[in-house]
Amino acid sequence: MRRRTVRWAATMAALAVALSACGGSDGAVTPGSVPLPTGKPIVFFDITDATGLGGTSAAISQFTTGELAAQDYLNAQGGVDGRPIQVKTCDSKGDPAATTACAHGAIAAGAVAKLGLSVAWGENGFPVLKRAGIPSLNPPVNPQDLRDGEGSFVTAGSTEYEAQVYYAGSVLKAHSMVVFTDDNPSGQDHITRVKAAIENYGFDIELTPVLLPAGTADPTPFVAKAVRAAPDVILTNQSGAQAAQAYTAFYQQGFPVSRILNQGGAADYSSFFDRVDPKVANGALFSYAFANPDDMSDPQVVTYRAAMEKYAGVEGRSEFYEWGFANVMTLADIAKRIGVDRFDAASLKDFLSTVDDFPMFLGQPMSRRYATTAAPAMIRPQIQVLQFDDQKLTTVQPWFNPYDEMRRD
Incomplete structure (x- = not known):
C-alpha cells in the first residue's frame, strides 16, 4: 500500500x-x-x-x-x-x-x-x-x-470467455482445459460458450468442467478435482472472497497461477488482490474489457x-x-x-x-x-489480457476482437 x-x-x-x-x-x-x-x-x-x-x-x-x-x-x-x-x-x-x-x-x-x-x-x-x-x-x-x-x-x-479460449489456445498452447465454475445457469452458459469457442477457433483442446454446487463454503475439494485433471489451463469466473479461497487452494496444491484465466470483474484490488498473499495472485491472467487501470x-x-x-x-x-x-x-x-x-x-x-x-x-x-x-x-467486443505481478496489472495481450480470430469455414 x-x-x-x-x-x-x-x-x-x-x-x-x-x-x-x-x-x-x-x-x-x-x-x-x-x-x-x-x-x-x-x-x-x-x-x-x-x-x-x-x-x-x-x-x-x-x-x-x-x-x-x-x-x-x-x-x-x-x-x-x-x-x-x-x-x-x-x-x-x-x-x-x-x-x-x-x-x-x-x-x-x-x-x-x-x-x-x-x-x-x-x-x-x-x-x-x-x-x-x-x-x-x-x-x-x-x-x-x-x-x-x-x-x-x-x-x-460480451466476449471475455471467447477471448480467454483464444489466448489459452494461441498463446499458452493449451491442449487440455478445465472450466472451474458455479453449478447454476450462468455456469452452464460459461461451459457452453467455451465449448463453442474451442470449436470455432479450431483448437484441439480437451475440456473438463468442474462445477461448484450452490453454497460451497470451501472450494478445496473441487480445486483438487480440477488439479487431478492435469489441465494445461484453468478458466474460471470466481471473484471476491470466492476467488481468494480458490486461488489460495490452487497455489497450495501446486497449480501455477500463471495458467489460470479469469474474467475482468475478478481483477479487483479491494476485494481480491489486497486480500491474498501476493504469491497467491502473482502471475494470474484476466480477460479485460476496459483500459488497464x-x-x-x-x-x-x-x-x-x-x-x-x-x-x-x-x-x-x-x-x-x-x-x-x-x-x-x-x-x-x-x-x-x-x-x-x-x-x-x-x-x-x-x-x-x-x-x-x-x-x-x-x-x-x-x-x-x-x-x-x-x-x-x-457493439464493443474488444478485449485485452492483463497479468497481475508486483502489485500491478500489465498488458500481455493488447486489444483484439475475439470474433475476428475465429475459424472461417
Whole structure:
C-alpha cells in the first residue's frame, strides 16, 4: 500500500491544478454534492442489485460508484453544454418484482438510458423499457442482454470467455482445459460458450468442467478435482472472497497461477488482490474489457483515476468501476455528437442502432458492425489480457476482437 501511495502521489500532484476547479477539499466529496449546472438535466437511471446478492453485491455496486463519479466530474466542468448529468439510482435487489418496479421508475424519471447491473433484468425490467423506447446498457448477464438488439446495447464484457479460449489456445498452447465454475445457469452458459469457442477457433483442446454446487463454503475439494485433471489451463469466473479461497487452494496444491484465466470483474484490488498473499495472485491472467487501470501512460486512465479519487475516495482499480464511469462519459460524448437540445432516449437509441466507430472512453470504438447473429446487441467486443505481478496489472495481450480470430469455414 505504501509503494502504491508513493507512485500515485506524483500523478495526483500533476493533476491538482486541473482538478482544483472541481470544488471540495483535498479529500473525496460526497457523490452528488457537486453543484449542478442550471440547464435541463440529462437523466441516466442506474438499476443495480445493491442488496440481495450477499458477498457479490459490493463488487456490483462499483458500477454505481463509477457512474456517480463521472456525473460529478462532468458537472464540475459545466455538464454537457450547460445541461447537468443526473444519475438516479434504484436497488433491483436481484428480485424480479423490484427489478420491474425500478424499470417503471426509470420511465417516470424521464431517463435517457438504463445503466448499472441487474441480474434479473432481461426477463423483467428490460421488456418494460423496451416498450418505452429507453435503451438498456445492462452488462450481458441474461440471454436477452445479448440477443435483443432493438433495445439492448452491450458496451463491454460480451466476449471475455471467447477471448480467454483464444489466448489459452494461441498463446499458452493449451491442449487440455478445465472450466472451474458455479453449478447454476450462468455456469452452464460459461461451459457452453467455451465449448463453442474451442470449436470455432479450431483448437484441439480437451475440456473438463468442474462445477461448484450452490453454497460451497470451501472450494478445496473441487480445486483438487480440477488439479487431478492435469489441465494445461484453468478458466474460471470466481471473484471476491470466492476467488481468494480458490486461488489460495490452487497455489497450495501446486497449480501455477500463471495458467489460470479469469474474467475482468475478478481483477479487483479491494476485494481480491489486497486480500491474498501476493504469491497467491502473482502471475494470474484476466480477460479485460476496459483500459488497464494501472497504465498511467494512458491520459484517459489518468483522468479516470484522478476523478475516482476526487469524487469517490477510491483508486478505481477495477473493471466494474471503469465500466460505470466509461458508460456515463461515453454517453456525454454521444450527447455532444447528437446535440444536447435533441438528446433524449429516442435519439440515443437511433444513434446506438447505427453507431460506427464511435470512441468509447477507456475502451475501443463502438460499432454496430461488431454485432453477430448470436449477439445482435453487442457493439464493443474488444478485449485485452492483463497479468497481475508486483502489485500491478500489465498488458500481455493488447486489444483484439475475439470474433475476428475465429475459424472461417
